[in-house]
Amino acid sequence: MYRTALRNVLAHKGRLLMTALAVMLGTAFVAGTMVFSDTISRAAKNSYSRSYTDVSVMVTDKAATASTEWKGAKGGEGLTDATLAAVSGLPGTAKARPVISAFAGVADKKGDLIGPSWSARAVNFVPNGSGVDARYPMAEGRGPRGQGEIALDRETARRGGYHVGDRVRIATNGPAVDAVLTGVFTTDDPMVSSGSSLTVLATPEAQRMLLSPGRYSSIEVTAKAGVSEAALKEQVAPLVPGGSRFRVDTARRLRDEQATLVATRTRSLEAVLLTFAGVSLFVGVFIIANTFTMLVAQRTRELGLLRAIGADRSQVTRSVLVEALVIGLSSSAAGLLAGVGIGRAMKTGLKSLGKGVPGGPLVVTPTTVGAALAVGAVVTVLSAVVPAVRASRIAPIAALSSGDQPPAAKSLLVRNVVGSVAAAGGVALIAMSAVWEGPTARNAIEAGAVLASVGILVLLPLLSRPVVALVGPLLSRLFGTPGRLARLNAVRNPRRTGATAGALAIGLTLVATMTVIGTSVTDAVARTVDGGIRADYAVVMANGHGLSPKIAEAVAKAPGVTAASPVTTVDLKVDGTTRTFEGLDADGAGQLVNLSMTAGSAGALKQGQALVDSDLAADGHLGAGSTMTVRRPDGSTATLTVGGVFRANQMLSPVLLSNAALAGFEPNPYVSQTLVKGADGATPALKQAIKDATGSNPVIEIRDRQGMQDDFSHTITSTLSLLYALLAMSVLVAVLGVVNTMAMSVFERKREIGLLRAIGLDRRGIKRMVRLESALISVLGAVVGMVLGSYLAWAAVNTLEVELANITTVIPYGRMSLFLVLTGVVGVLAAVWPARQAARLDILDSIQTA
Numbered sequence: 001m002y003r004t005a006l007r008n009v010l011a012h013k014g015r016l017l018m019t020a021l022a023v024m025l026g027t028a029f030v031a032g033t034m035v036f037s038d039t040i041s042r043a044a045k046n047s048y049s050r051s052y053t054d055v056s057v058m059v060t061d062k063a064a065t066a067s068t069e070w071k072g073a074k075g076g077e078g079l080t081d082a083t084l085a086a087v088s089g090l091p092g093t094a095k096a097r098p099v100i101s102a103f104a105g106v107a108d109k110k111g112d113l114i115g116p117s118w119s120a121r122a123v124n125f126v127p128n129g130s131g132v133d134a135r136y137p138m139a140e141g142r143g144p145r146g147q148g149e150i151a152l153d154r155e156t157a158r159r160g161g162y163h164v165g166d167r168v169r170i171a172t173n174g175p176a177v178d179a180v181l182t183g184v185f186t187t188d189d190p191m192v193s194s195g196s197s198l199t200v201l202a203t204p205e206a207q208r209m210l211l212s213p214g215r216y217s218s219i220e221v222t223a224k225a226g227v228s229e230a231a232l233k234e235q236v237a238p239l240v241p242g243g244s245r246f247r248v249d250t251a252r253r254l255r256d257e258q259a260t261l262v263a264t265r266t267r268s269l270e271a272v273l274l275t276f277a278g279v280s281l282f283v284g285v286f287i288i289a290n291t292f293t294m295l296v297a298q299r300t301r302e303l304g305l306l307r308a309i310g311a312d313r314s315q316v317t318r319s320v321l322v323e324a325l326v327i328g329l330s331s332s333a334a335g336l337l338a339g340v341g342i343g344r345a346m347k348t349g350l351k352s353l354g355k356g357v358p359g360g361p362l363v364v365t366p367t368t369v370g371a372a373l374a375v376g377a378v379v380t381v382l383s384a385v386v387p388a389v390r391a392s393r394i395a396p397i398a399a400l401s402s403g404d405q406p407p408a409a410k411s412l413l414v415r416n417v418v419g420s421v422a423a424a425g426g427v428a429l430i431a432m433s434a435v436w437e438g439p440t441a442r443n444a445i446e447a448g449a450v451l452a453s454v455g456i457l458v459l460l461p462l463l464s465r466p467v468v469a470l471v472g473p474l475l476s477r478l479f480g481t482p483g484r485l486a487r488l489n490a491v492r493n494p495r496r497t498g499a500t501a502g503a504l505a506i507g508l509t510l511v512a513t514m515t516v517i518g519t520s521v522t523d524a525v526a527r528t529v530d531g532g533i534r535a536d537y538a539v540v541m542a543n544g545h546g547l548s549p550k551i552a553e554a555v556a557k558a559p560g561v562t563a564a565s566p567v568t569t570v571d572l573k574v575d576g577t578t579r580t581f582e583g584l585d586a587d588g589a590g591q592l593v594n595l596s597m598t599a600g601s602a603g604a605l606k607q608g609q610a611l612v613d614s615d616l617a618a619d620g621h622l623g624a625g626s627t628m629t630v631r632r633p634d635g636s637t638a639t640l641t642v643g644g645v646f647r648a649n650q651m652l653s654p655v656l657l658s659n660a661a662l663a664g665f666e667p668n669p670y671v672s673q674t675l676v677k678g679a680d681g682a683t684p685a686l687k688q689a690i691k692d693a694t695g696s697n698p699v700i701e702i703r704d705r706q707g708m709q710d711d712f713s714h715t716i717t718s719t720l721s722l723l724y725a726l727l728a729m730s731v732l733v734a735v736l737g738v739v740n741t742m743a744m745s746v747f748e749r750k751r752e753i754g755l756l757r758a759i760g761l762d763r764r765g766i767k768r769m770v771r772l773e774s775a776l777i778s779v780l781g782a783v784v785g786m787v788l789g790s791y792l793a794w795a796a797v798n799t800l801e802v803e804l805a806n807i808t809t810v811i812p813y814g815r816m817s818l819f820l821v822l823t824g825v826v827g828v829l830a831a832v833w834p835a836r837q838a839a840r841l842d843i844l845d846s847i848q849t850a
Helices: 002-011 017-051 081-088 154-160 203-210 229-239 251-298 300-308 313-352 366-383 385-392 396-400 409-435 438-479 481-492 494-532 549-556 602-607 614-620 684-693 705-748 750-758 763-802 813-830 832-839 843-848
Strands: 057-061 093-099 101-103 121-125 138-141 149-153 167-171 177-185 198-202 218-223 246-250 537-541 561-574 577-584 597-600 610-613 627-631 637-646 655-658 670-678 700-704
Touching (some): 057 229, 081 218, 081 229, 093 229, 121 203, 229 246, 246 251, 300 313, 366 385, 409 438, 409 763, 438 763, 481 763, 494 763, 537 549, 549 670, 602 655, 610 614, 705 750, 705 813, 705 832
Parallel strands (some): 149 177, 577 655, 610 637
Antiparallel strands (some): 057 218, 093 218, 101 121, 537 670, 561 577, 561 670
């Protein structure tokens, strides 16, 4: 039987081609994801490991290295020259290196930032007696020695087109400055190998620009021979100021932390990509099952003959499963090879887009090889189980005297009942989520989505008749006999039509769900910005870092500006609960934000009083004249008077104070943006004046209200584009299923097609009939997928009302119609080859086919 199975694979290789391609694409996606993840992970780990080769212990001031978690980056006691001297004098210390590291970007000659903004950094140059810093060996020129001098890593200099002696614009969180390039260096820094820029400054200049004189971000300590990292750490720890903002770590712990961080990030990305690979494989299940069902039906007499000459049921089942195993393994092997190429392409693509990708060779692990082969083989074999069992139940005598055996009405009835129960239960759960909140609602949606999707897929054979019946008359009217025949053919085998359309429905359900959610969120954000902001422009850092307070001071002096205020934020505890406090300049607050007061007055800000939003007022039973007990970061408390209540505005934090009052709680708060109001509104002249005030800093963005909306819309659009690209593989697999079904259907109906030709239907009519049937099946999948996806999106949008109070479900009918039309076109294109084969059949040979 095994030899028979292998011969069957070779004999029917043309009919199994699309199935093999579907398995290959799915396993290629899996293998490519794992190759990419392993490659990035190993390269990053190796790079971080090299960066700690000369470090035994590191002392870190988190307030000087993190601009978002620690707000007061320039205040309070830190790592100073005294700390450095004390650490250097320890008996276990061979040497101690002071480090200054903070954000600083580099502009190219066009004024655009080089590399990703989130990871661009500047560090200090620590030369030895010969003027050399071993950490940053100069390939050209020399290291910086004073103010107005810098050195760049070689890749950044190349991308910017800079040479030693050129003037380079440096971007920090304040006004940009120009400096002379004195040297170009090489480095193993992991961020540089990932595509980021690295600028080296003389230590006093780095302190002036990035921290404050006499301050360091960290101190790297090298142990003497014979002194362990742990022993040196015990010596260093007592010399470091107390408090949670300081860390003393061994190099081993730092390497382990970085390895864990890299593994977590890459595994998270891998999990997302593998989810979409799983969708592709799940779609492939429909194709595999459909293919083997059709093959078994076409080989009824052959299988009956095997039974008649002595093969038992288990042997017939094993024969079909061995065929599936051979196809699965061979296709998986091809998919593994293709996956290596996909992994390389993903790495190259991200690097070309300017994303941080560390350098290193491709990594193909035994786990990847085993997983790719196993996934493809297991999915193929499991998908063929039901057709294999059906094949074993063929009665020998009946099989030898008959052709195709249609499924029994009883089995279809049971299927319809099961599908109806599952679909109804899923729809009910999703509907109930609208009246529930929090995790309960989300769990209901997740469970309901699975139930409803499974139920709809099971019911597709039943749904195919009414859906096709709606479109059928139009086809008959437009295309005559070929259109009428296409409609009849589409519903003659509901199981086959349902399985083929179901593969498309899965991908389009996900596409529709994400499209509706994305459109709804974008619409809500646009209305939130319009209703919450009065400012003409917002000045922000493109990378999420905090702005320097100097920006607001410079912008306020720009011509045409009538009001400008930094927006500061601090997290403080109010009666034991952490709340976000936001600060604005009291004089300009009314011109910059929309304060719809429901109690008290916005003028209370000038008196040092707080304004709270209506949600917090309701939760805390607060009103004008109420008081709140606020705990400062140092642990002390203060009583704050509520001067008014404003209608909840998602562009503002729950508690508003004047910047002067907020400074009493945190002297150096995080500056998220600067809001600007112009005398003549948002004009090009005002925008240019603001740009000039920032020193044309390439990392600082100046957005009008439309720009604020567009920025978020761009994020949604980019996310949707990425998701569409990831789903494209599953849609491609589904299209292969359409091609496969139509090709095998043509083979099955050779005699029928020959008779149609004999009674007068020409080749053009045959082609049109096959193409229209394919389009009908594709449109069926699209309609079901978009209806189900829109329903799931409606439920998901309802759960977002906590984050976006004014969100409503918005269905982009234009885009959805485009998806429907494109699916029909794809269906027509998928039938080009089967239609051509049908039209080329010889009339007499086809009629004589038994």
